[in-house]
Amino acid sequence: MMTSAPQSFREASARLRVQGLLDAGSFTEWLGPARRITSPHLAALDAPVSFDDGVVVGQGLLEAQLVVVIAQEGLFNGGAVGEVHGAKIRGALLRAIEVRARAVLLCVDSGGVRLHEANAGLIAISEIMRALFAAQAAGIPVIALVGGTCGAFGGMGIVARLCDALLISEEGRLGLSGPEVIETVKGVEEFDSRDRALVWRITGGKIRRTLGEATLLLDDDIAAFRAAAAKEMMGSKTMGDSPRQRGLSPDALQTLEAAQRHLEARAALDPGIRDGQQVWQHMGLGEEVALMDPAEFNRCLEARER
Numbered sequence: 309m310m311t312s313a314p315q316s317f318r319e320a321s322a323r324l325r326v327q328g329l330l331d332a333g334s335f336t337e338w339l340g341p342a343r344r345i346t347s348p349h350l351a352a353l354d355a356p357v358s359f360d361d362g363v364v365v366g367q368g369l370l371e372a373q374l375v376v377v378i379a380q381e382g383l384f385n386g387g388a389v390g391e392v393h394g395a396k397i398r399g400a401l402l403r404a405i406e407v408r409a410r411a412v413l414l415c416v417d418s419g420g421v422r423l424h425e426a427n428a429g430l431i432a433i434s435e436i437m438r439a440l441f442a443a444q445a446a447g448i449p450v451i452a453l454v455g456g457t458c459g460a461f462g463g464m465g466i467v468a469r470l471c472d473a474l475l476i477s478e479e480g481r482l483g484l485s486g487p488e489v490i491e492t493v494k495g496v497e498e499f500d501s502r503d504r505a506l507v508w509r510i511t512g513g514k515i516r517r518t519l520g521e522a523t524l525l526l527d528d529d530i531a532a533f534r535a536a537a538a539k540e541m542m543g544s545k546t547m548g549d550s551p552r553q554r555g556l557s558p559d560a561l562q563t564l565e566a567a568q569r570h571l572e573a574r575a576a577l578d579p580g581i582r583d584g585q586q587v588w589q590h591m592g593l594g595e596e597v598a599l600m601d602p603a604e605f606n607r608c609l610e611a612r613e614r
Contacts, residue, residue: 314529317455318479322364322379325415328530329453329537330368330377337366338403339396347392349425358384361392365400367407371538376404379415382458387418389463390425394432401439405446411541412443412450414471419486420462433463440470449473449544453533454480455526459511461486469521473540475533476513476522478602483511509584514597514605518587519574525602532602 315328326335339345341359350357362384367376378400380387389397397414404412421429440450452471454460459481460468468474468482476482485493487501487510500506509515517525523540526532581587588597593608600608 314527314531316528317453317477317530317533318457318528320530321383322381322415322417325453325530325533326364326366326368326377326379329413329415329534330370330375331372334369335366335377336368337364338400339365345392347390347425349390349422349428353424355424361390361396362387363393363396365396367403367409370411370413370534370541373410373541374407375411375413375541376400376407376409377413377415380417380456380458380464382417382419382456385422387416387456387458387464388420388422389418389429389432389436390422391428391432393422394429394436398432398435398439401436401443401450404443404448409448411537411544412448413453413537414450414468415453415456416460416464416468417454417456417458418460418462418464419458420464430463433467436463436467437470440467444472449541451475451537451540453537454482454513454522455528455533456480459483459486472544473523474516474521475524475526475536475540476516477526477528477533478508478513479528480513480516481508481511482513482516482521487511506583512584515584515587517605518584518591518609525605527602 317325320328339360344359345361346357346359347361358381362381364379364381365377367374369375378397401412421433443450449472452460452468452474454468454474455477461483465482465484487499487507490499491501513522513525516522524536526536578590581590588594597605
């Protein structure tokens with residue numbers, strides 16, 4: 309029996325990712341390109357616009373379960389968030405509550421907020437966070453998928469970490485400030501953004517999985533993301549169960565305080581660690597970790613965690 313060749317998640321467009329993640333023919337797009345809802349700020353600056361403003365939103369089926377899907381297009385303005393772009397993401401998260409979706413799949417591919425729309429973009433990020441919390445409070449898990457060309461940085465890097473699960477490929481990246489931003493502000497001596505190996509050792513999927521900031525490391529394959537997302541969705545609470553306690557309840561506060569203590573203890577182990585290779589050496593994983601495929605790498609970390 310022949311199996312289809314892997315389809316790169318990193319190289320695919322937002323729409324191809326959506327098609328590959330969902331059951332065939334099940335996707336219904338909201339506010340698609342035919343509606344021509346574009347950013348008024350970009351038009352005012354005579355900058356190129358996109359008829360979907362760089363984000364695809366809608367609903368479909370994943371393993372016959374209703375899901376809402378949001379996919380940023382990293383090839384348009386680096387997936388950066390502006391007023392319309394952010395409003396579409398916020399609206400899709402709130403719509404998930406209305407349609408009683410089983411989960412939200414959030415394909416993050418963004419460098420952060422658009423400089424063209426700085427204030428509007430920052431406000432949009434805060435509204436996305438509020439909508440994400442509302443969905444979670446309604447018992448709807450939000451699953452972040454990170455493996456695009458832009459990674460998940462800036463405000464969308466924070467949003468990704470607020471999700472119930474974060475699935476990332478080795479080619480994916482996650483952080484607050486991007487390498488180019490750090491280099492511009494602090495100098496090339498602090499972070500050489502042209503050193504691609506260094507960039508991935510610090511922000512790449514393998515080190516983020518090592519540090520517990522990603523749930524699972526995946527192959528750069530849309531089918532692998534689909535399978536992992538379906539597993540996370542099926543393992544989460546359903547709408548009929550008690551909603552998750554995401555507010556500042558005593559239990560949630562204790563969890564946050566425990567996480568903070570863990571981070572402080574980790575930082576105190578060796579303040580001089582500045583590179584993923586040093587982290588793996590400190591953990592006793594050795595140089596072979598760089599050659600492990602995602603499945604082997606996950607097994608290695610899971611064995612240590614047990």
